[in-house]
Amino acid sequence: GPRNWQRSDERIREDVCERLAALDDVDVSDVSVSVEQGKVRLTGGVVQRSDKHRIEDVADDCAGVREVDNQIRVRRDDARGSGGFWGQLFGFESGTKARDVMTREPITVSPNDTVQHAAQIMKDADVGSVPVCDGQRLQGMVTDRDIAVRVVAAGLPADRTQASQAMTAEVFWxxxxxxxxxxxxxxxxxxxxxxxxxxxxxxxxxxxxxGDMAVQRSGDQVEEALEEISTPSSKGATGASTTMSPTGSQQRH
Structure with missing residues (x-):
């Protein structure tokens, strides 16, 4: 188009939606499209992982699109009631409990341990986080990001800063x-x-x-699942500590 011409967000959205509607082999009934300053955001759910990537390719191919933020999730509803998608993926039978598959006696640090000590433990164990416990009671988790943001970026000395000062107290468990x-x-x-x-x-x-379970159960499906979990999402952790009841519902404390 002419110099300085820019396609409007509304026209881009219409184009993306029209092209998606023309796909005969992909169910896009649960997909939503929004556009802001040329950035297309895709949300909703699809049945297959390949559908998610196909939709992204269609959006990216439209004129005027600068970036595609693909937040589409692959639905796992068809696996409920039979061990769940993730349970099936890792080969767990229905009724398997967390205690049956967890790594026992994990390495921990105390709230009074230094951040430097926690970092050394993470390095030696090749992990990105370590539980903080007062005795055996869980107080929080300290992660490599916690150390980078709350200690290094803040200019605090790692050898004199306690784990309790850097840890995240409100964690999922x-x-x-x-x-x-x-x-x-x-x-x-x-x-x-x-x-x-x-x-x-x-x-x-x-x-x-x-990661521990994936080592024991390698395969393309497991690798794809781990990649999907690691992909940034608009959903973040809540501000309250959260437990998971046997039904999977969340209870805030």
Whole structure:
């Protein structure tokens, strides 16, 4: 078009929607399209992972599109009632509990330990987070990002800053007798790869780690699932600590 010509967001949206509607082999009935300053945002759900990528390609091919933010999720509803999608993916039978698959006796730090000590533990164990416990009771998690943002960026000395100052106190956790299918479903929704497991006294008993389970159950499907969980999403963790009940519903505390 002419110099300085720019296609309007509304026209881009119409074009994307028209092209998606013309797809005979992809169900786009649950897909929403919005456009702002040439950036297309896709939301909703599809049945297959390939559909998600196909829709993104169609949007990206439209004139005037500068960027595509693909937030479409692959629906897992068809796997409910039989161990759940994630439970099936990792080969768990219906009724399997978090305690049955968790990594027991995880390495922890105390609230009074230094951030430098916590970082050394994460380096030695090759993990990105470590639980913070007062005795056996879970107090929070300290992650490599916590250290980078709350200690390094703030100019605090790592050898004199306590883990309690850097940790995230409000974290996702589950009970050891929660169904693993529900736990994995929530991990997929919240896009977390590791979650602390506690007993009814809120004492840490283990860690459910997707990475550990993937090592034991390798395959293309598992690798794709881990990639999907790691992809940034508009859904973030809530501001309150959250437990996962056996039904998978969330309870705030």
């Amino acid at each position: 589950c009970y050891e007798d929660d169904d693993i299918a529900d736990v994995l479903e929530k991990m997929g929704e919240q896009q977390v790869r590791r979650i602390p497991v506690v007993d009814r006294d809120h004492k840490l008993t283990g860690i459910v780690s997707l």
